[in-house]
Structures are given as structure tokens and as C-alpha cells.
Amino acid sequence: MVRWTRRFLVGLALTVGSVAMLFPLWWMLVISLESPQRAAAAAEGGGSIAVWPKDIHWSNYPEALRQIGTEPWQGFLDALANSIVITVLVVVGTVLSSSLVGLAFARMTFRGRGPLFLLMLATMMLPAQVTMIPLFLVFRSLGWIDTILPLVVPAFFGSAFFIFMYRQFIAQISESLIEAARIDGYGMLGIWWRIILPMCTPVTAITAIFTFIFVWNDFLGPLIYLHSDDQSTLALALNSFRNQYGGLENVHLLMAVSVVTMIPCVVLFFAAQRTFVEGIGRGAVKG
Amino acid sequence: MAQVRLESIGKTYPGGVRAVDGVSILIEDGEFIVLVGPSGCGKSTTLRMIAGLEAITDGEIRIGDRRVNDVAARDRDIAMVFQDYALYPHMTVGRNLSFGLLRRRQYSSRLRSLLSGSYRANRRKETGAISDRVARAADVLGLGDLLDRHPRELSGGQRQRVALGRAIVRDPSVFLLDEPLSNLDAKLRGEMRTELRRLHRQLGATMVHVTHDQEEAMTLGDRLVVMKDGIVQQCGPPVELYREPVNRFVASFIGTPEMNFLEGVIEEGGVFTSGSVRIELPKGRWPSVSVGQQVTLGVRPEHLERVADSDAMFTGEAEVVEQLGDRTDVILVNGNHRMTARIASGSGLREGDSASLRADLSQAHLFAVDDGENRIATK
CATH class of the missing domain: 1.10.3720.10 (MetI-like)
Incomplete structure (x- = not known):
């Protein structure tokens, strides 16, 4: 029982740590696929936290890359x-x-x-x-x-x-x-x-x-x-x-x-x- | 194949340690010679000097007609088998075998063939020749099925055979074997000894083998070179070293179990006395010994037999009795004296029993105590 509790606590700690480490990357990915309005709202902090894009806008990528330089x-x-x-x-x-x-x-x-x-x-x-x-x-x-x-x-x-x-x-x-x-x-x-x-x-x-x-x-x-x-x-x-x-x-x-x-x-x-x-x-x- | 001549070779390491001192040996073409001795005796250093892996401080090494003191290892036309096999772990067995041959392709001829437009044909021919040699070596050692495996996928015995194959495939003038069997278990070691003898017969190669195992040396070598402290103690056929060791060191090193030694003095009437042990020496066998001379009597365990107390030269209590099936090794203790005897099995002797021994003095040796412990000549 003690062993299982210990394993659970270790797993929980690792999960929390992983989420904390990966969330910024995930957030970056989500924002990159959001519509301009939702992305701006999320970045400003007034909108949703944006854990999942509402509509996936793949067109953000070619648009962004085209505008470099x-x-x-x-x-x-x-x-x-x-x-x-x-x-x-x-x-x-x-x-x-x-x-x-x-x-x-x-x-x-x-x-x-x-x-x-x-x-x-x-x-x-x-x-x-x-x-x-x-x-x-x-x-x-x-x-x-x-x-x-x-x-x-x-x-x-x-x-x-x-x-x-x-x-x-x-x-x-x-x-x-x-x-x-x-x-x-x-x-x-x-x-x-x-x-x-x-x-x-x-x-x-x-x-x-x-x-x-x-x-x-x-x-x-x-x-x-x-x-x-x-x-x-x-x-x-x-x-x-x-x-x-x-x-x-x-x-x-x-x-x-x-x-x-x-x-x-x-x-x-x-x-x-x-x-x-x-x-x-x-x-x-x-x- | 080639003759190898070592003339007064020596090796002094920085710091002044003299590892090899004045070693002179003539290794005949096609001979299997074994350098044997305890750890640190200089046998591996001698081998490495022949290989060109160790610089020579003094003396001369000749392989065939060539003086090779300053010749690089790769140009000495030798092949070496290492104690840890030294197989390239990232290459397959086939690649391990052909690695040295691939290097030895002649670049000048390749350049010429490139210029003359026959490069592809020549390359095919070369590759074919190498493949043939690898296949032949693999065949000799039974490695045919292992050519595509990596060393990590092989057993110890298979790795050993690949290491031998890598030497064979090069068809060198001299094979140098640096304790190649020491990492194998007893059974495999026995098998590989037989294999080595067979290979030597089959190839007719000049082989120099290094070992600290005197039994291995006795079974493999045409001649043995016993070394101690960088100096050759004796060089000769195994039986000669066994029967006529030049000094106490060789006598103790060759033979298992080790020869028994009793230190004592010669008394009137040619009687050898060591504490309570009194042995009448055969008249005239050692004409040069004199009364009062300090000597060491050496008797091999197999030259002792168990006798009735009335005929005994030595009586003691059996401290250890080792039943070996066909024979029994017994260690008898009497005061400060300890004698190992190899007697027939089924004697019924048990530890703690008293037993009496008699030595076959026609096979015994006397060593001078004050003269480098050299053997005293017999008539």
C-alpha cells in the first residue's frame, strides 16, 4: 500500500512538473493556430486561456513566413x-x-x-x-x-x-x-x-x-x-x-x-x- | 613464414625500470615458442617489442633477414592476437577479418589503375581476392555462419576464433599471441589449445605465444622460454625444462603441483639432512657436492610414492587430500616440512591420517643455496 502511495505521489509530481514545463510550448502552438482576435485576447489575458484552438488556422503559418524579411x-x-x-x-x-x-x-x-x-x-x-x-x-x-x-x-x-x-x-x-x-x-x-x-x-x-x-x-x-x-x-x-x-x-x-x-x-x-x-x-x- | 632472432634485447622504461634485460632467442621458421613466467617477468614486453608496439632500448630484433628495430608495427608483417581479443565492436565478423587486408591494398597500383581506366576491374579483383581469403580463414576456424554478426553477439570462444581468424587472414610471417586463452573458462581453454596446435600444424607458421600458465605452455610449445625479472632463465623443449631445470625457479615454475623443496645440508656419507628428515643420496649421482654444503633437494610430487613406515624417507600427517579421480594429491605436514605427493587413487588416505613417502631419487634434483640456486650437475 505504501509502495503504491509512493508511486502515485511520484507520478503526480512528475505529471505536474511535465505540465508546467510543456505548457508554454503547448500555448505557443495553440496561439499559432488561433484566429488573430482570439490569439490577441489570449495573449492580453482578457480572453480564454486558450488550451485548445477553437478553429485551426493553418494559414497563419504561410502568412507569417511570407512576411519575414x-x-x-x-x-x-x-x-x-x-x-x-x-x-x-x-x-x-x-x-x-x-x-x-x-x-x-x-x-x-x-x-x-x-x-x-x-x-x-x-x-x-x-x-x-x-x-x-x-x-x-x-x-x-x-x-x-x-x-x-x-x-x-x-x-x-x-x-x-x-x-x-x-x-x-x-x-x-x-x-x-x-x-x-x-x-x-x-x-x-x-x-x-x-x-x-x-x-x-x-x-x-x-x-x-x-x-x-x-x-x-x-x-x-x-x-x-x-x-x-x-x-x-x-x-x-x-x-x-x-x-x-x-x-x-x-x-x-x-x-x-x-x-x-x-x-x-x-x-x-x-x-x-x-x-x-x-x-x-x-x-x-x-x- | 620467417625466423625471428632476438639479440640481447632490453627495455628500460622512463624512471629506470628494467623490464627486459639481455634476452637472446632464435625462433626458428615454423616453430611454436612459448614465453612463460609469472606476472611482471617481461614476457609480454618482449612480445610487444617483437610486434613493434614497444620501442627497444637496446639489442636487435630481426624478422627473416630484416632488422626491424625501427620498423613500424604495420610494416613488420606480423599479426597479433590480444588477451581481450581486440575485435572492433562496431564491425561485423567479416569486416573484422578483412579490415587489415583492406588497408593493405596498394594505393599506388590503385592510382595507376585509376589513371589507366581499369580501376573498377582492379577493384573488383581486389575485393574478390579479399573475400576469398576471408572465406578461407572463416572455413579453417568454422566461422562461416558468423560473418554477419557483431562481436557482442558471439560467445567467448567464438570471439577468440575471430581474433585468430583476423591473424590468419593476413598470412603474416609471424603470429604473436598475447595470453589469448586467459579469458576463457577451463573447458574452452582446453579446446582452444587443441585448436591452436592444429592451426600451427596446418599453417606451419612461426608462432610466439605468451602465457603465465605453465600447463598451457607445456602443451603448446615446441620450446618454452621461462622468464623471471626480465631475464631468460631457461629455453628448451618442455620435457627438457621439466626434467632438467637449470635452477630452482624453473623447477618450481614448471610442473603441477609444484616441486617439493627441502632445504638442508650434506653430511658425512652423502646423507642429506633437513631437520628430522634424513635421506641417503645415491652414491656418485652428484659428484660435485661436498660435506657441509647447504643445498636444496627438489622432488616432484609424482616422484613420491606411499610406502610402509619402515621404508619411509618422510612421514607426516595428511593435511589436504584432493581426490582427482585417476589420482590423489596429498599434502603431508611434519613440523616445518610440507610435501605434496601425487599418489594413485583409492589409497583410502583421509585428512588427518599419517602417511609415509619415499622419493625416487634418480629423478630428484639438488640446487645450490649459495650459487643463484642453480641445479647441481648429476653424473
Whole structure:
């Protein structure tokens, strides 16, 4: 009886917590499908709470997306393409560079390995705001302002947190696997590509998902470095849209753009959920 | 296949630990040699130096006619089987077997064939040749049905066979086996020993096997190399090491149960005395021993027989009686002395009973106490 009561209370607490977490997302989805009047009333607080749309207005979506930027549709398509290019390059760059550096720290013996690793870890303590201005000056001197290079190139130099994760994971891999591959004729790069990287799938999933979510939703980076309309990312476009159509009468459109911006992250998370959770668990136990 | 020559090789780790010291062995073409010794004796380090996984501090290693001290592991034409199998977990058995071969395809010839337009045909030919070799290796080891499985789906014995297959498929000059049976249970270990012997016969390969299990070493090796503290103690055929161990360490390491040792002194009339134990040594068998010399008498358990009290060399109380079916191992205790005897089963001896033993002194050994515990020569 006590067991059942405990299970019930735990279930209740989890349900309440889940509802509290998910309600804003659900509310965003509902408002995005409401009529302009009901959406505005709900947002103002004077109308219904809008837990379910009265009439589903799918037309809110094309209408909202068409109005992004100066040219109909063009602004949205440009922002989408830019976001995809930047995110994919940063994800690929982070996975490749972090795993390679992680392998070096885990398996290669070189002078100063320990101090270098500590120095690398120490960079995690630096807030982004500290490096923002020096980095801007460096990128400006390189002539990279208003290009995607400042957002993409640093990813190919590794990320301290993910290097740490890869290093911890690779350190668990049996040395004999690496030696077997050496005897099979592979050098360190071949071993990294053919043995280590495929075995690091859980860490790669975490790295890819975290990086994807961060870069896809990143507002500050693109705001600093991208100035032209045709260079804008979805996060920047969403902000411009909010400035342009931020009134309560257009809240349904704002929510529609917000939902579209959020969809890739949600889809990616559910697609990679199993590997992701496995990786988190592994890191927790062995890391 | 190739001859392997180790000439005074040594290994000193940073910090000054000398793991291997002046090891010289000539491993003949097609020979199955076993490096055996306790943990930390340097046997695995020696093997890894042959493989090229460990740098050599001094000495020279030759595989065939080639000096390989500075040759990378991948260019030594060796294959190694690891203690934990080292199968690539994300690859199927078939892919594990072909992995090394795929790497060894000649890039220069591939480039030439690409330029000459025969790339596809050559690639098909290469892939076909690799598939044939994988199929042959799988056939030899009975892995045909497992080629599409991943290592996690295999039993310990199957994984071991895949690890062997990965070595066989490469057709190397030398096979290096680093305690490949130690992760298997006793029954599988026995089966795999037989399998290894069969493979060695079938392939006629030069094999260097490392183990700490002397029984495994005795059953597998054409010759054994017993090591201790990085130094070769004795190298020879198993029976030679069993019958004529050069020192007390080899005598104690080879043979199960371990040889019995009695430390004592030679007295007038060639009588060996150790406390209350007095044994008259055969006249002239050890001509170099002298009266008053401190020696250790070594007698193997199987060279002791149970006798009547009047004929006894050693009498004691049975502390442990292990019934092994076809024979019985008994540990007799008398004061500070402890003797293990292997006697016929059905003797009716029980723990706590008194028993008398007599040694076959023609098979016994004397070891000098003051001379590195080396065996004293017999006539």
C-alpha cells in the first residue's frame, strides 16, 4: 500500500512538473493556430486561456513566413538556408575537431599533455562576454565581418567541454583495439576515423545535439557578425519579425514563426533520443 | 613464414625500470615458442617489442633477414592476437577479418589503375581476392555462419576464433599471441589449445605465444622460454625444462603441483639432512657436492610414492587430500616440512591420517643455496 502511495505521489509530481514545463510550448502552438482576435485576447489575458484552438488556422503559418524579411518568402528561405549551413558546418566542425583533440589527450603521449589539458579545461570558465570584443576585433581585422566565417571557423578548433567528454570516453576504450589497428596498418588518423569515431557514437550524438540546439538558437553570434539581410539566420529573422510585428494583433504570426524555428530541434532530439540518453548515462557512470 | 632472432634485447622504461634485460632467442621458421613466467617477468614486453608496439632500448630484433628495430608495427608483417581479443565492436565478423587486408591494398597500383581506366576491374579483383581469403580463414576456424554478426553477439570462444581468424587472414610471417586463452573458462581453454596446435600444424607458421600458465605452455610449445625479472632463465623443449631445470625457479615454475623443496645440508656419507628428515643420496649421482654444503633437494610430487613406515624417507600427517579421480594429491605436514605427493587413487588416505613417502631419487634434483640456486650437475 505504501509502495503504491509512493508511486502515485511520484507520478503526480512528475505529471505536474511535465505540465508546467510543456505548457508554454503547448500555448505557443495553440496561439499559432488561433484566429488573430482570439490569439490577441489570449495573449492580453482578457480572453480564454486558450488550451485548445477553437478553429485551426493553418494559414497563419504561410502568412507569417511570407512576411519575414523584405521580399515575400525570400527572407524566410534565406534565413533557413543560412541557419542550416551554419549549423551543419559548426556541428561537423565541432564533432571532428573535438574528437580528434580528445583522442590526442586520451591516447597520445607528448610533452606538456597534462598542463595543456588543464589549460584547455580552464577556458570553460571564461564567460563568452569576456572574449566577445577581442574576438570581434580579430575577425574584423581578418575581414570576416558580415560573413559566416566567424561563426563557423572557431568550431573547427574544438570546444573545451566536448573535448573533455570525448577524452573521457576514449580513455575507456581498450588500448589493444588501437594497437590492433596499428598492426592492421592504420596510422593515428586512420584509427581515429575508422575505430574511435564510430565507437564514440553516444558522445557524438550528445555533441551534435547540444551544438545543433545552441547554434540553431544562437542569437548573439549572428547579431554581432551578420549585418546584411541576406546573411540573416532564423533566430535573427525571428527577432526582426518580433520588432516589426510585435503587437498583440500579430501574436499568432509571431508564435507561428517561433514554432517553425523550434521544430528542427524537437525533431532532432526525438530522432536521436535513444543514443543521446545512452550517452548521458555513460558519461554519468564512467566520466 | 620467417625466423625471428632476438639479440640481447632490453627495455628500460622512463624512471629506470628494467623490464627486459639481455634476452637472446632464435625462433626458428615454423616453430611454436612459448614465453612463460609469472606476472611482471617481461614476457609480454618482449612480445610487444617483437610486434613493434614497444620501442627497444637496446639489442636487435630481426624478422627473416630484416632488422626491424625501427620498423613500424604495420610494416613488420606480423599479426597479433590480444588477451581481450581486440575485435572492433562496431564491425561485423567479416569486416573484422578483412579490415587489415583492406588497408593493405596498394594505393599506388590503385592510382595507376585509376589513371589507366581499369580501376573498377582492379577493384573488383581486389575485393574478390579479399573475400576469398576471408572465406578461407572463416572455413579453417568454422566461422562461416558468423560473418554477419557483431562481436557482442558471439560467445567467448567464438570471439577468440575471430581474433585468430583476423591473424590468419593476413598470412603474416609471424603470429604473436598475447595470453589469448586467459579469458576463457577451463573447458574452452582446453579446446582452444587443441585448436591452436592444429592451426600451427596446418599453417606451419612461426608462432610466439605468451602465457603465465605453465600447463598451457607445456602443451603448446615446441620450446618454452621461462622468464623471471626480465631475464631468460631457461629455453628448451618442455620435457627438457621439466626434467632438467637449470635452477630452482624453473623447477618450481614448471610442473603441477609444484616441486617439493627441502632445504638442508650434506653430511658425512652423502646423507642429506633437513631437520628430522634424513635421506641417503645415491652414491656418485652428484659428484660435485661436498660435506657441509647447504643445498636444496627438489622432488616432484609424482616422484613420491606411499610406502610402509619402515621404508619411509618422510612421514607426516595428511593435511589436504584432493581426490582427482585417476589420482590423489596429498599434502603431508611434519613440523616445518610440507610435501605434496601425487599418489594413485583409492589409497583410502583421509585428512588427518599419517602417511609415509619415499622419493625416487634418480629423478630428484639438488640446487645450490649459495650459487643463484642453480641445479647441481648429476653424473
